[in-house]
Amino acid sequence: MKISDSDLIINPDGSIYHLNLLPGDVAETVITVGDPDRVGEVSKYFDSIEFEKGKREFITHTGYVGKKRITVLSTGIGTDNIDIVFNELDVLVNVDFESREVKKELTSLNIIRVGTSGAVQKDIPMGTILASSHGLGMDALMNYYVHELSNDEQVLMDEIKIHFGNLENINPYLTAASETLLNTIGKDLPKGITITAPGFYAPQGRIVRAKNAVPNFISLINSFHSNQYRITNLEMETAGIYALAKILGHQALSINAILASRVNFEFSKEPNKIVEQAIKMVLERI
Numbered sequence: 244m245k246i247s248d249s250d251l252i253i254n255p256d257g258s259i260y261h262l263n264l265l266p267g268d269v270a271e272t273v274i275t276v277g278d279p280d281r282v283g284e285v286s287k288y289f290d291s292i293e294f295e296k297g298k299r300e301f302i303t304h305t306g307y308v309g310k311k312r313i314t315v316l317s318t319g320i321g322t323d324n325i326d327i328v329f330n331e332l333d334v335l336v337n338v339d340f341e342s343r344e345v346k347k348e349l350t351s352l353n354i355i356r357v358g359t360s361g362a363v364q365k366d367i368p369m370g371t372i373l374a375s376s377h378g379l380g381m382d383a384l385m386n387y388y389v390h391e392l393s394n395d396e397q398v399l400m401d402e403i404k405i406h407f408g409n410l411e412n413i414n415p416y417l418t419a420a421s422e423t424l425l426n427t428i429g430k431d432l433p434k435g436i437t438i439t440a441p442g443f444y445a446p447q448g449r450i451v452r453a454k455n456a457v458p459n460f461i462s463l464i465n466s467f468h469s470n471q472y473r474i475t476n477l478e479m480e481t482a483g484i485y486a487l488a489k490i491l492g493h494q495a496l497s498i499n500a501i502l503a504s505r506v507n508f509e510f511s512k513e514p515n516k517i518v519e520q521a522i523k524m525v526l527e528r529i
């Protein structure tokens with residue numbers, strides 16, 4: 244079936260609407276970062292850079308580490324941007340731009356987020372590099388897509404719902420990492436459920452000037468325990484990444500450089516160093 248001109252917007256030069264990339268520009272291994280300035284912090288370790296492109300907050304460098312072709316691109320902040328990035332990455336590899344039809348043979352990308360995050364457990368100090376076993380989305384993105392939970396995910400989701408109760412009518416969604424990537428790139432890292440928040444301040448329990456509608460947010464989330472899992476950290480993209488990757492048939496893993504401890508009320512004095520360690524670790528393992 245042909246995808247219409249308004250559903251799939253292709254720029255006059257043949258590139259996809261927001262990312263400004265052509266089919267063929269995306270490597271099968273993709274690193275996503277939130278901050279556009281972090282793209283160069285990743286590609287500085289490439290042995291060669293094939294090209295650099297960008298539009299808005301979406302900066303892309305594709306190059307090689309040894310023989311491995313890698314694309315690093317910035318998503319900006321939030322799952323609204325993840326919606327754009329993941330749909331556009333997917334069509335770049337899985338839709339024929341000439342016929343506007345889905346290709347017969349689909350490509351599954353390996354997508355690794357290297358992002359920053361705040362810990363909500365006392366035993367996860369700043370400087371930790373953590374892999375998200377799951378994303379728990381507090382944002383609205385998955386209200387708009389059909390997505391299904393595995394049996395294990397449904398059990399965990401039921402436990403989470405009981406713990407949270409009716410949370411100001413927030414309708415959280417649960418998503419999981421690619422098992423393969425979690426067991427390879429994330430193999431020996433601390434793991435946990437990452438909460439994806441639709442904002443940075445009250446949606447992550449920060450109290451500055453405005454009054455928060457969900458009081459004691461941090462103690463509410465860090466007191467959840469199931470048999471195997473607990474909530475470890477907060478950020479703004481992981482659940483959307485995991486959910487869209489699964490729907491579209493890609494593998495995804497979120498690696499979090501822990502810059503803040505929300506329970507010890509601390510922020511790192513050397514955030515760049517922690518992010519650098521996470522970048523190097525991921526590049527060594529992919």
Ligand code: R1P
Nearest residue numbers: 277278320358359478479480
């Ligand atoms: C907020 O400051 C941003 O930092 C975190 C959050 O997920 C959000 O995007 O990740 P990045 O450093 O990867 O952007």
